[in-house]
Amino acid sequence: MLLIVLSMYMATIKMITNRLIHSSTAIPEFLVDTEVCHIPNVDPFDSFINLLVRNKELIKCTGVRSMTFQQGERLRLNMDVINTTYNGNFSYCEYHGINRGNNTDDNKYQYTPHGTIFNKDIVVTEQFIRVKCYDKSHSVIYSNYHAFILPQPIRLQQLKTRFTKHKEENKPRETLNVLMIGVDSVSRLNHIRTMPKTRDYLLRHLNAIELQGYNKVADNTFVNIVPMTTGRFVEELPWNEQKSGEPFDQYNFIWKNFSSSGYSTLYAEDHPRIGCFNLQKSGFHVPPVDHYYRPFALAVEGDNSVWMSDHHCVGDRFETNMVLNYTTEFMKLYQRDPYFGFVFLTRLTHDSISNTASADIPYSNMFRDIHNQGLLNNTVLIFFSDHGIRLGQFRGSYMGNLEERLPMMFLAFPKWFYKKYPQISHNLKINRNRLTTPFDIYETLKDVLHFTGDLKGGRDVTQRGISLFEEIPVSRSCDHAGILPHWCTCMSQQELSTNDQFYNMSVNYLITYINQQFVLNNVTDICWPLKLGRTKSVHIIKYNDRLSKLVKRRTDVRRGMVSDNEERVYSEHIFQVAVSLTPGSGEFEASVRYDETTGNFTMAGDISRINKYGHDSDCVHGNFLRKLCYCR
Known part of the structure; x- marks a missing residue:
């Protein structure tokens, strides 16, 4: 009823x-x-x-x-x-x-x-x-x-x-x-x-x-x-x-x-x-x-x-x-x-x-x-x-x-x-x-x-x-x-094949970045280092052509690389990565940026914790560390 x-x-x-x-x-x-x-x-x-x-x-x-x-x-x-x-x-x-x-x-x-x-x-x-x-x-x-x-x-x-x-x-x-x-x-x-x-x-x-x-x-x-x-x-x-x-x-x-x-x-x-x-x-x-x-x-x-x-x-x-x-x-x-x-x-x-x-x-x-x-x-x-x-x-x-x-x-x-x-x-x-x-x-x-x-x-x-x-x-x-x-x-997504070269590269960068945060915040003695449990998905974020040029040009002008009336070929890719990490089975979603010019990855924003973590991170303070840390 x-x-x-x-x-x-x-x-x-x-x-x-x-x-x-x-x-x-x-x-x-x-x-x-x-x-x-x-x-x-x-x-x-x-x-x-x-x-x-x-x-x-x-x-x-x-x-x-x-x-x-x-x-x-x-x-x-x-x-x-x-x-x-x-x-x-x-x-x-x-x-x-x-x-x-x-x-x-x-x-x-x-x-x-x-x-x-x-x-x-x-x-x-x-x-x-x-x-x-x-x-x-x-x-x-x-x-x-x-x-x-x-x-x-x-x-x-x-x-x-x-x-x-x-x-x-x-x-x-x-x-x-x-x-x-x-x-x-x-x-x-x-x-x-x-x-x-x-x-x-x-x-x-x-x-x-x-x-x-x-x-x-x-x-x-x-x-x-x-x-x-x-x-x-x-x-x-x-x-x-x-x-x-x-x-x-x-x-x-x-x-x-x-x-x-x-x-x-x-x-x-x-x-x-x-x-x-x-x-x-x-x-x-x-x-x-x-x-x-x-x-x-x-x-x-x-x-x-x-x-x-x-x-x-x-x-x-x-x-x-x-x-x-x-x-x-x-x-x-x-x-x-x-x-x-x-x-x-x-x-x-x-x-x-x-x-x-x-x-x-x-x-x-x-x-x-x-x-x-x-x-x-x-x-x-x-x-x-x-x-x-x-x-x-x-x-x-x-x-x-x-x-x-x-x-x-x-x-x-x-x-x-x-x-x-x-x-x-x-x-x-x-x-x-x-x-x-x-x-x-x-x-x-x-x-x-x-x-x-x-x-x-x-x-x-x-x-x-x-x-x-x-x-x-x-x-x-x-x-x-x-x-x-x-x-x-605003942007569309396209899922990457597991065979794509950026599939594992983007995942590995994210895990490395998270563990670096434990080092930078001096919590390695209380937070376990995290390892890959499984990769849920990797998507490439798709800009349309006009926006691609605008974003890249604005970035280059700020860096003094080109004048305001010049354009360069867009050379950055954004990947949205969803993974489960161990220990703790934490599920994370993050966007990472790959620059073809330098061959380097950087973060393209925050990291989302998408499953509840309860008291797993009570040993640390601050929202950022609490959603990442699995206490020893």
Whole structure:
């Protein structure tokens, strides 16, 4: 019976999807189809997907009904639950505030020493609270957590002063709020498969612009979020991964720009152990925004007694909904004041291609609610992901390889904005099918903050980040956009025969390179040297002729080998290598470059680890070494 229900659900998703993306009889072969970039338009419901992806039941929160619930700044008692569940044995409740305290440790939180006792509805004075309720013998019968968005009058006055200065100095033509909501590990194609209601609401009701050629620029969450929020690669900050104690306070993230211009700010993540700036990192020594969810998330995470449904529900509340409700309350409080919110949710979808279906209703409901309440009338909504699924059996397929590099990205502007600025609207629609990256999102956010409504036009194609208000040049390549060949989806692949001379040469170079990293990082005493288990595949990356000449000429001009008006014969080849190495059976994928002129191999980007490594590399620190090392 369950299989029948799941089959019907998938059939319904496909029907809605076809209505949205195949409204015409002609289905384009490419999402991006320019002379230098061809990103294939793959069927998200290809029969191949059914062989690798198991459908799961939607997650339901079936815990005991909450005795307390929020309404604005009030914490209310659910008398129906109290009367029916506790049969007159309820006595009182007490809440304690949760805060970071005065410490600089982003992994610490504390409870206020004195609690507030209540036995009726109460206005809270703490933004984050833990509630315990007691029976008449003073035994705990209920525990829960609540996050509030409370007014900050003194801070708001400071921000209003900044905002006045911002308007006087920069004279923005429009003041638009920004709400960014990210969902971990959701490719564009998996969003189509598993979140049809959310997709339908974004496209049909919010007139969202979907960037179908949105290509990630690095491996995992952190290294894609940094370009989106700073306009730089991590290496350019410069943040040193090996200095595990170095915080991120000194770097100019985009929310700092908005805050200095008078915008109230919010930052919220759900899974504190793998937070974007906290996994193997030190986070922020000072809260980076006005409303920082992390102390609350840490407190809830540490209380195993409240978690249900495989750690996705706090009692009868879906954790995803808790974060989204917190965000909605932020929008309500500041609907008459400028604000910037950054939300990133991880737990539900991280490393899970099937759980994403359980996210559909929470997000679609939130978008419907904030739209109906008028909270998007002056707000830019950016709904995005960092990358697709990076690990597991699906990732090892061609479809998984492509999906990992093409996360979902939607931007929804108020309807009046599209009408008032038709040229910007026109450019946004054109850019749906151009090659875009996190760097472009950063440039767009800067243009939102300092909005003039004027277009510069004739953007330099070599500029790494280009605001989406401008038309992305049709001649843009991965090289222009700062996308290394390993992550680039613009180019086709052709599998090499095992007899090809480059088949073993490229594999041997990769293994040598990995083992050299252990030497360079002084970990040879704790990491085993790796050897070839088996070669899964070697593909040559195929440039088209025009792009080949452009890439080579640009490279030679930079090196001073030729003048800007000369061309040389293209002499480089890119190979994408997939291998399993021992000990540990680690599966790796990497792109290597061979230069015919020198006869040398070099790396053409990062190395992808495509199977889970658990605790195999606990002896080393840093994302790069952890995905390579098999501890002795």
